[in-house]
Amino acid sequence: MSIITAAGNSAPGPGLAPGVLEKAKSRRDRRTFLALLAPAILGLVASFVLPLAYMVRMSFNEGGPDGVVEEGFTLRHYIEPLGDSYFWKVTLDTFQMGLVVGVLCVLVSYPVAMFLARSTSKFKGLLTALAIAPLLTSAVVRTYGWMVILGDTGLVNSSLKSMGFITDPLKLTNNMTGVTIGLVEIFMPYAILAMISGFGRLSPQLEEAAGSLGASKFKVFTRVTLPLTLPGVLTAFLMVFVLSVSTFITPRLLGGGAVQVLATEIYDQTTGLLNWPFAAALSVILLVLFGIIISVYQRLTKKIGA
Template sequence: MIKRSFGRFLRRSGLDLLSPSILLLIAVFVLPLVLLFPTSLHPYIPGQGIGDAWTLENYVAILTDPFYLEIIARTLGLGLFVVVATLVVGYPLAYFLARTRSALRPWLIILVVFPLLLNLVVRSFGWIVLLSNYGLVNETLAWIGLIEEPLQLMFNFTGLIIGLSHIFLPFMVLVLIGTIQGIPQEVEDAAYTLGASKLTVLRKVTLPLSVPGILSGAILVFVLTISALVTPRLLGGPTYQVMSTLIYDEFLSNLNWPKGAAMAFILTVIVLVLVWGAGRVAKRWAEIR
C-alpha cells in the first residue's frame, strides 16, 4: 500500500520523469563532493601527504589569512564586473534580436552563438594577441597617437574582465532573448498608445518585466566567471591569482589536497548562497509585480 501510494506521488509530482536526471546529477556532482569533503578536514604534512588527524585548520587559515581573503574578494569582484559588462552590452543586443523581424535575425543569432563553437583556449589566445604589449590594441592606439607607452592590459584585473566578458556574453544574451520574447508585444504597444516614449517603455515596462531573466543571466555568468580556470590562467598569468587558479595550484602544484578541497568547498558554498539569494529575490519581485 505504501509502495503504491509512493508511486502515485512520484507520477503526480513528475519526479518519476526527473529521477534519472536527478540520479545522474547526484552521481556526477554531489557524490564526488561528498567524498572530497573529509579530505578538507585533514591536515597536510609536507613531505608526507595527508595526515590522519581531523581539523578545521584549513578553513580557519583560508578565512583568516589576508592573502586568501584578498583572492576571494578579487574573485567575487571579477564576477560582479563581468556580470555588469555582459548585461550592459548584452541587454540592447538581446532586445534587438528578440524584437526584430528582419530576415537576418537567424544569422545574427548564429553570430552570437558562434564563439561558443570555438575552443576556449583558442579564444583566450586570441585575446592574448589583442591585449599584449605589442598586440593589436596597443599598436593601434600608438599608431593613432593616443598612447606613447603600451597599456598593461594583461596579467591584471582589466584583462580578465575583457576576456571573460567576451567569452560569457553569449550566455547572457541567450537568456535575455528568451525572457524578452516572453514579454507580450501588446504590453509595449499599449504603453506607446498612451503616449510613452521608447525610453520610458524600456525603463518602466520592458526592464521590470525582464528582471527574472536578468537575475538568471547574472547568476549564470557570475558562477561561470568565478569558476573559470583556463582564461584566468592565460590572461592573468601565474602571478595574478583567483580562486579557481589557486585551487588548481594547491591540488596539482603544491599537492596540498586538504587546502585545495577546503577552498573548493568555500567556493561551492558561495555559489549556493548566491543562487539561493537570487531565487529569493526573483520570488519576491514576482510577488511585488
C-alpha cells in the same frame, strides 16, 4: 464483438473498489518515471555526488604543502584562511571580478538579446546562431585570441601606437583589465541566451500601450521594458557571475599569474603545492558562497514576480 468492446470500456466490475485502477495506474506511472530518471540519477551520483562527498571529506584531512595527506579530522583548513588576509583578498578579488564581469556582460549583451528577441527578420535564426557560435570554440582558444589582441605588441596597442595616440603600450594583459575583457566576451553568448529566453513577458504592444498613454521613449524603457526584462537580466547576471567566479583558464592565462582568484588558488594548491585538503576546503567555501548567492537570487526573482 460489440458486446466485448462495450464491457471493456465499462467501469471496473464488481469486487474492485473505486479508485483501485487509478491507484494501480499511478503506481505504474511512478515506476516508469523512476526508470526513465535512473540513468541520469546514476550518472549524477557517480560523477558528481560521490566526488563531492569525497572532496568534503578531504577538506577535513590533515595535510601540508608537501603532498602528504593523512586521514583525520581537523577544521584547520577552514579556520586558517579565515584569519589570513591573503585569502580574504583573493576571495574579495574573485567576487569583485564576478560582479564587474557580470554587470559589463549583461550591459553589452542586453541590446543584442533585445534585438534578437524582437527581430522579425528571416535571418533571425542565423543571427541567433552567430551570436552563440563562439560557444563552438573552447574558452582556451578564445583566451589565447585575446592575448594576441590585447598584448603589448597586439592589435590594440600596435594600432593605437601607429596612430600616435600612445607611445608606451597600454597594460591590457597580465592584469585584471585583460581578464575582465576576456571573460565578458567569453560569457556573452550565455548572457544573450539567458536573456532571450527571459524576455518572454515583454510584448511590443505593452510598449506601444505605454507610448500611447504618454510615456516618452525613455519612460517606456524604465517603466515597462526594463521591469519586464529584469528576470532575464537577473538570470543572465547570475549565470555570468557564477561562471566568472568559478572559471580558471582565463584568469590564469590572461592574468599571467598576476591575477589570483579562488579558482586559480585552488588549482595552485592542488597541482602546485599538492595541498589537497586545503584545496578541498577552499572549494567547499566557494560552493557554500554560491549556495548563498543562488538563494538570494531566488528570493529576488520571487519578489519581482518572475
